[in-house]
Amino acid sequence: MKAEPAVQRRLLDLAQVDAELSRVAHRRRTLPEINEITEAEKQVRAKQDALTTVETTLGDLNREVKRQETEIDQVRAREDRDRKLLQGGTVGAKQLTDLEHELATLERRQAALEDDLLELMERREAVEADVQHARVELDKAQEALSDAARRRDSALADLESTEAKRTAERAVVVKQFPEPLLALYDRVRKHKGIGAALLQSRRCGACRIELDRSAFAHVKEAAADEVVQCEECGAIMVRTAESGL
Known part of the structure; x- marks a missing residue:
């Protein structure tokens, strides 16, 4: 030729x-932001899973606290009823003995329930702190992902601009051959x-x-x-x- x-x-x-x-x-295929985004997405999923786990635990504790409070209220209501019967003076000797025994039992039951409730509330407080921490960590992971995506989009925009200019330049150059x-x-x-x-x-x-x-x-x-x-x-x-x- x-x-x-x-x-x-x-x-x-x-x-x-x-x-x-x-x-x-x-450059488009090997942008470091692409790997950053992949890793950031993994982190977001991991942080979301962690948050879901502690939120589930918190939900379970909230239900347990509510159940415990309901049971305490029931014991208190039963205790109030028995005391009113005692104070009314309308019960016989045998029933009086039974009521006194039941009140003692209810007092012990209420004390035990309140101790359990206190422990549950302390656990809930700790888990609430875990939830707040998990949310902060998720926010950080999501921000890192957004930042990497912004930088990737900016880099791609620059590359597309360069590509468009050089493609137009090439279209002119090839006419010479x-x-x-x-x-x-x-x-x-x-x-x-x-x-x-x-x-x-x-x-x-x-x-x-x-x-x-x-x-x-x-x-x-x-x-x-x-x-x-x-x-x-x-x-x-x-x-x-x-x-x-």
Whole structure:
């Protein structure tokens, strides 16, 4: 394939644009914020699970406290009824003995229930503190996730802006090349990553491998308008005064 040396040199401009587009694509795939978001999402789920666990425990304790308070109220009501019967003076001797025994039992029962209630309330207070701590931790995790997402979106916006500019620039640049040369360039770039590079000091600018004596002799003997490719990577080697020919 043949192409004017000036046209071949302009391939370097195209390669530079494509290199930046490749960097944009690579940067988009490897944004550190992507991993940050993945880890932050794991933390949010873990903190949410932790909060759900302590909230469930708190709910259980609240129900237990309510049940205990209800039972204490029932014991107190039974005690008040028995005392009123005693004070009324209308019961017989046997019933009086039974009431006194029941009151003593109710007093012990109430004391035990109140001790249990106090322990439950102390446990509830501790769990309430755990709930508050878990909510704070969840808020922190959610904020970290939001921050990472904001930074990712900002980085992506910058990349999209750069990509749009370079894509528009490429659309203008490619019009300078004959179709066969452009097709060769694009084919090599698709398979090897770099379509064209400067041959500098006997070294291919794409793969950075120095040409051996035979390959260098072949390039040196080629006509100026001959399109030559690297034997190692296939990239079009653009020859200039820096090529060492």
